[in-house]
Amino acid sequence: MTTNPLRNVTAAALAVAGILACGPASALQRAFVSSLGNDANTASSCVLTFPCRTFAGAMSVIDEGGEIIALDAAGYAVVNITKGVTIVANPGFYAGITAGGGNGITINAPTKNVLLKGLNINALGGVVGINVIAAASVTIDNCVIANFSGSGVQVDAAAVKVRISNTVLSSNGQDGLEVRQGRVDVVGSRANGNTRGGFSAVTTGGGAVATLTVTDSTASGNNYGFYAKGDLAASTAQIALTRVAGTSNLADGLRTDQNAGATTAIVGNSVMTENGAYGMNNVAGILRSSGNNVVDFNTTAATIGSITVLGGI
Amino acid sequence: MNATRVTGASNSADGFRVELGSGTASGVVAGGMFTQNAVGMNNMGGTLKSLGDNLVDLNGSNTSGAISSLPGQ
Numbered sequence: 001m002t003t004n005p006l007r008n009v010t011a012a013a014l015a016v017a018g019i020l021a022c023g024p025a026s027a028l029q030r031a032f033v034s035s036l037g038n039d040a041n042t043a044s045s046c047v048l049t050f051p052c053r054t055f056a057g058a059m060s061v062i063d064e065g066g067e068i069i070a071l072d073a074a075g076y077a078v079v080n081i082t083k084g085v086t087i088v089a090n091p092g093f094y095a096g097i098t099a100g101g102g103n104g105i106t107i108n109a110p111t112k113n114v115l116l117k118g119l120n121i122n123a124l125g126g127v128v129g130i131n132v133i134a135a136a137s138v139t140i141d142n143c144v145i146a147n148f149s150g151s152g153v154q155v156d157a158a159a160v161k162v163r164i165s166n167t168v169l170s171s172n173g174q175d176g177l178e179v180r181q182g183r184v185d186v187v188g189s190r191a192n193g194n195t196r197g198g199f200s201a202v203t204t205g206g207g208a209v210a211t212l213t214v215t216d217s218t219a220s221g222n223n224y225g226f227y228a229k230g231d232l233a234a235s236t237a238q239i240a241l242t243r244v245a246g247t248s249n250l251a252d253g254l255r256t257d258q259n260a261g262a263t264t265a266i267v268g269n270s271v272m273t274e275n276g277a278y279g280m281n282n283v284a285g286i287l288r289s290s291g292n293n294v295v296d297f298n299t300t301a302a303t304i305g306s307i308t309v310l311g312g313i
Numbered sequence: 314m315n316a317t318r319v320t321g322a323s324n325s326a327d328g329f330r331v332e333l334g335s336g337t338a339s340g341v342v343a344g345g346m347f348t349q350n351a352v353g354m355n356n357m358g359g360t361l362k363s364l365g366d367n368l369v370d371l372n373g374s375n376t377s378g379a380i381s382s383l384p385g386q
Contacts, residue, residue: 185322213346240349242368269344269346312366
C-alpha cells in the first residue's frame with residue numbers, strides 16, 4: 001500500500017501550525033507551494049507542512065529576500081513579483097505557469113533582485129511570459145517560455161540588469177527576448193520559432209538605451225535570429241554576439257537597423273547560415289565583425305549593407 | 314589567471330582585470346568577448362597577454378594599460 005507523504009506529515013503539521021498560529025509572525029525566509037497545497041495556508045505562512053497552492057499565494061506572505069519553492073509537479077498560476085525574491089523549482093519535475101491572458105510573470109520590484117529558476121511558462125492566450133517593468137536585477141535560469149502573443153521575455157526598465165541562462169524562448173508572437181531598454185546578458189540559451197526576432201534589442205521609447213550581449217546561444221526559425229534597432233529619437237540599441245548561431249531563420253541571421261535612434265552591433269566567432277534572406281543584414285546603423293564568422297548557405301546572399309572589420313585585441 | 318572563450322559583459326568596472334598588488338599578477342586571455350564594461354581589458358601594473366583574437370568593443374574604454382601580444386603556436 002502506498003501512502004501520500006504529505007498525509008504522513010499532516011498530524012505533525014497540525015501541531016506545528018497550532019504553535020505558529022499562537023505567536024506573532026517572524027521573518028519568513030521560505031514559502032512553499034505544492035499541487036496539494038491551499039492558498040488558505042497563507043494563514044500558516046505557506047510553511048513546508050502547509051504549502052500554498054499558487055506562487056501568488058506564497059508571494060503574499062514571503063518576506064523581502066526570501067525564497068518561494070515548488071515542491072512537486074503542478075501549475076502554479078501567474079504571479080506579480082513586487083519584492084526581491086527567488087522562485088525556484090529544482091530539477092526533476094514540472095513547475096508551470098499558464099497564462100490565459102496578461103502576463104505569466106510581471107516583475108515590478110524597483111531596486112530589488114529577483115531570481116527565477118526551473119519554471120515552464122506557457123501561454124494559452126497570454127501576452128508576455130516574463131515582463132520586467134522594474135528591478136535592480138533579474139536572473140532567469142533554466143526556464144522555458146513559450147506561446148505568448150507578445151514576447152517571451154520583455155525588458156523595459158532603464159536601470160535593470162537581466163541575466164538569462166540555459167533558457168528556451170519558443171514560438172512567441174513578437175520576440176523570444178525583447179529588450180526595449182535596460183541591460184541584458186544571455187548565455188547558453190535558445191530562441192526558436194518566434195515571429196520577429198529570437199533575441200532583440202529594439203528601443204520603443206525616446207532616449208532609451210537597450211544593450212544585449214549573447215554568448216553560446218542559438219536562434220533558429222525566427223524571422224530574424226538576432227535583431228537590433230534604435231528606433232525612437234535619441235535612443236540607442238547595442239548588441240554584442242559571440243559564439244552564437246543564427247540559422248534557418250525566415251529572413252536574416254543577424255539584422256541591424258535604425259530609425260531615429262542609433263544602432264551598433266558587434267559579432268564574432270559565430271555562424272549565420274541557412275537563413276531565408278541574408279546571414280548578416282545591416283539595413284542601417286553600425287555593424288562590426290571580427291571577421292571570423294561563418295556566413296554561408298543563406299538564400300539571397302551572405303551579407304548586405306556596410307560591415308566593418310573589428311580587429312581583435 | 315588564464316581565460317579562454319570567456320565573456321565579460323555588463324560589469325560596472327572591468328571585463329578582464331589584472332592588478333598588481335604586493336606579489337605578481339599575470340593573465341592570458343584568448344577568444345574572449347569583453348563588452349559593455351567600463352573598461353574591456355585592464356592591466357593595472359601586472360602582465361596581460363592576449364592572443365589577439367578577443368572581441369573587445371562597446372566599452373567605456375576598450376583597453377587600459379599594457380597588453381602584450383602572445384603569438385599562437
